Amino acid sequence: MASKPGILTDWPWTPLGSFKYIILGPWVTEIIYSIMVKDPKEWDLTNFMVIPFMLWRMLHNQLWISLSRYRTAKGTNRIVDKGIEFDQVDRERNWDDQILFNGILFFLANKYFPGASHLPLWRTDGVIITMLLHVGPVEFLYYWFHRALHHHYLYSRYHSHHHSSIVTEPITSVIHPFAEHIVxxxxFAIPTLTVVFTGTGSIFAIAGYITYIDLMNNMGHCNFELIPNWVFSIFPPLKYLMYTP
Known part of the structure; x- marks a missing residue:
């Protein structure tokens, strides 16, 4: 919890506790109905892929958590040479909230945004647009938003919650108040919505982009050196494609 919690700190489904995934009930029911009743030609693969994609993100994150804890216990190449506190583990136990949040928004976009349903598996132009928008406006806006979060007012009300974890784990990257995750x-919706509204979207472009974000977040908070410094010395442009702890 931040030192002075601001509005929209808690997730809307916090009171549900472990039953929070019941929120997905209407969409799961709709998927089952479509499979059982509709003609296969009418199936929307984009809609069907939301739940599997959520499960993939959970598995991806869990693999990073397991690897990080193994390396932390082993004690090799640790950046912060300390053990993980139980308070931190408890504070970060709801790391899947952001995946649930994203999943709900994916379902809503798929239903109500023109061009967000029946996406093809691949479109090269959409992948290129996604990459360019990320390295351009997204990175620029993210940098300034992150700097703003370190201003005393926002830091004390929101971002200090994230920095409460001294010995970071991969999933520390997404331990933020609800308000931060909205922003x-x-x-990150700038590239995905752009390709959707321009008719260049694809399942791979969106799923691949979010997976890339997860990968960078996990790698950047894993508390051990995964990519040695000499790799960046040999290939300096690599620092523009990824970051490490």
Missing amino acids: YFAL
Whole structure:
């Protein structure tokens, strides 16, 4: 919890506890209905892929958590040479909230945004547009938003919650108040919504982009050196494509 929690700190489904995934009930029911009743030609693969994609993100994150804890316990190449506190583990136990949040928004976009349903698996132009928008406006806006979060007013009310974790784990990257995640999603939605509204979207472009964000977040908070410094010395442009702890 931040030192002075601001509005929209808690997730809307916090009171549900472990039953929070019941929120997905209407969309799961709709998918089952479509499979059982509709003609296969009418199936929307984009809609069907939301739940599997959520499960993939959870598995991806869990693999990073397991690897990080193994390396932390082993004690090799640790950046912060300390153990993980139980308070931190408890504070970060709801790391899947942001995946649930994103999943709900994906379902809503798929239903109500023109061009967000029946996406093809691949479109080269959409992938290129996604990459360019990320390295351009998204990175620029993200940088300034992150700097703003370190201003005393926002830091004490929101971002200090994230920095409460001294010995970071991969999933520390997404331990933020609900309000922060709203802004993060809006930022990372710039490429995805652009390709959707321009008719260049694809399942791979969107799923691949979000997976890339997860990969960078996990790698950047794993508390051990995964990519040695000499790799960046040999290939300096690599620092523009990825970051490490």
